[in-house]
Amino acid sequence: MAILIVARLGGAGRIPTEERSSVSTIRASNQPALSKLPRSALLTIGLATLINLGLFFAFTAAGLITESVLIPSPSGTRPLIAFDVVTATVLGMLVAVLVFAAIIRFRGARAERTWQVVAAIVLVLSFSAPFTGIPGAPLRYVLALLPMHIVAGLLAIWMLPALTRE
Numbered sequence: 001m002a003i004l005i006v007a008r009l010g011g012a013g014r015i016p017t018e019e020r021s022s023v024s025t026i027r028a029s030n031q032p033a034l035s036k037l038p039r040s041a042l043l044t045i046g047l048a049t050l051i052n053l054g055l056f057f058a059f060t061a062a063g064l065i066t067e068s069v070l071i072p073s074p075s076g077t078r079p080l081i082a083f084d085v086v087t088a089t090v091l092g093m094l095v096a097v098l099v100f101a102a103i104i105r106f107r108g109a110r111a112e113r114t115w116q117v118v119a120a121i122v123l124v125l126s127f128s129a130p131f132t133g134i135p136g137a138p139l140r141y142v143l144a145l146l147p148m149h150i151v152a153g154l155l156a157i158w159m160l161p162a163l164t165r166e
Helices: 002-008 017-029 034-061 082-126 128-133 139-164
Strands: 070-073 076-079
Touching: 034 082, 034 139, 082 128, 082 139, 128 139
Parallel strands: none
Antiparallel strands: 070 076
């Protein structure tokens, strides 16, 4: 039996070349591919938008998001509406996709890890937007917006790279 093991390992304790190459092929196939990014972006953005709309309607029904709080917009101030949630989610996620594409292009084998770090930092920084961007908003209103940031951020961090792997 020992002779069979030694013969299998190539006599010197090395793994045969064909087995080593299959391992490196598996590693290479786990890297994000730009060719898969459009489809994964569409799915990730779509899911984030649907979940955020659901949260918006649930928080509005619960009285956490109210029409009495006015948010700044290009045309003045007005209550937060579903269109604003969709627009903010889609635009934010599109920026994320562009940044992820650049990271894939320039970071190669380390693209996914780099993306996770960058996206996590941006997610944490985004928590300040509801506090600073809506003057006079009650704490419950601001706290109701944070889960929407978390949904978009976590889907961008996890789902976007998962769907782009080769």
